[in-house]
Amino acid sequence: MERRFQASAPPRNPSRLAFAAAGVAGFVAAASWVTLVDFRSALASLDLAGPLVDGCLVALGIIAILIPLAPALKAIRRARISRRNLELGDLIAARVEAAASRNSSSVAFGTAASQILVLLGILFLIANDLAVSRTFFYLPLMIDSLVLILKAFWINIYIFMIAEVLVLIWGLAVAIARLAPGPGGRPIRMIATFYVDLFRGLPAIVNVYLIGFGIPLTGLPILKDLSQESFAILALTLTSGAYVAEVYRAGIESIHWSQTAAARSLGLNHLQTLRYVIVPQGVRQIIPPLLNSFISLQKDTALVNVIGTIDAFNQSIIIASNHFNLSAVTTVAIIFFLITIPQARFVDRMIERDRQRMRAGAR
Secondary structure (H helix, E strand, O other): OOOOOOOOOOOOOOHHHHHHHHHHHHHHHHHHHHHHHHHHHHHHHOOOOOHHHHHHHHHHHHHHHHHHHHHHHHHHHHHHHHHHHHHHOOHHHHHHHHHHHHHHHHHHHHHHHHHHHHHHHHHHHHHHHHHHHHHHOOHHHHHHHHHHHHHHHHHHHHHHHHHHHHHHHHHHHHHHHHOOOOHHHHHHHHHHHHHHHHHHHOOHHHHHHHHHHHHHHHOOOOHHHOOHHHHHHHHHHHHHHHHHHHHHHHHHHOOOHHHHHHHHHOOOOHHHHHHHHHHHHHHHHOHHHHHHHHHHHHHHHHHHHHHOOOOHHHHHHHHHHHHOOOHHHHHHHHHHHHHHHHHHHHHHHHHHHHHHHHHHHHO
């Protein structure tokens, strides 16, 4: 006997939502044109207006109309199709078209909200006769100071490249110390735990300041003659090492105890078990969080300005003091943004790949 699926209740009419989305889209489109006109007036005050700029602004205005309005019009069209199918008695097709109309309306609302945020950002930049733009994005100063800032940025690169290698080694050593077995390892575990709690509890800038200024005042042989960059590397290694040690420990403890039991049954001692069995497996699982820690370490290199190291941030402060303008500091922010965001996206891809692998293994 042939069985057919029947929809008992008619779908809700999506027309009201679709017309509301169209109204919001029209309002945002009008606001976009008003904002572009104000932006063009601001450019004219800087003698930057011209046929090319006007053409670009008109193109942006057309795009600003189409982005929110296109899905809204699509929502209205699908709502009409849904109503027509409902009149013909085809409830299944009516439900499909109604759902598509609601989806298009949600897209219109979402794009309109995003466009409003962009417009608010533009208005903020051109407010008070371009006061914000002149303070943070004064292009002539940003271009003139770029070479000096890039030269100073090599100090940041030098510091975090060496510190990252030391943090990898030091964090693993602390993690292994926290996992020292038996009653004999209790004092080591206590010292390692105290170190981790201490440096995770102190702000990084305090550690940099204490080590950068404190050790030279002690007059200790060899240590007192180290460079400022060396003190910065030491401070960042101790600070970041505490966090990385916990990442290592989480990865090591995530390995099932049967791996340790199997290795010990083969005659391996505790350190050999960690070296050949546990740590290689644990490190593979903690690569994404380790990369996140390194991204944070790269940004923390800007803290070395408190001990007088002429890094990119300190150089930008000097330029800002000489010109009474913060555009050079904005340049430093853009440089850090450009080197950290690709790494963050790479970490996201690694995390997603691990999730897919775990899902595939669970099937």
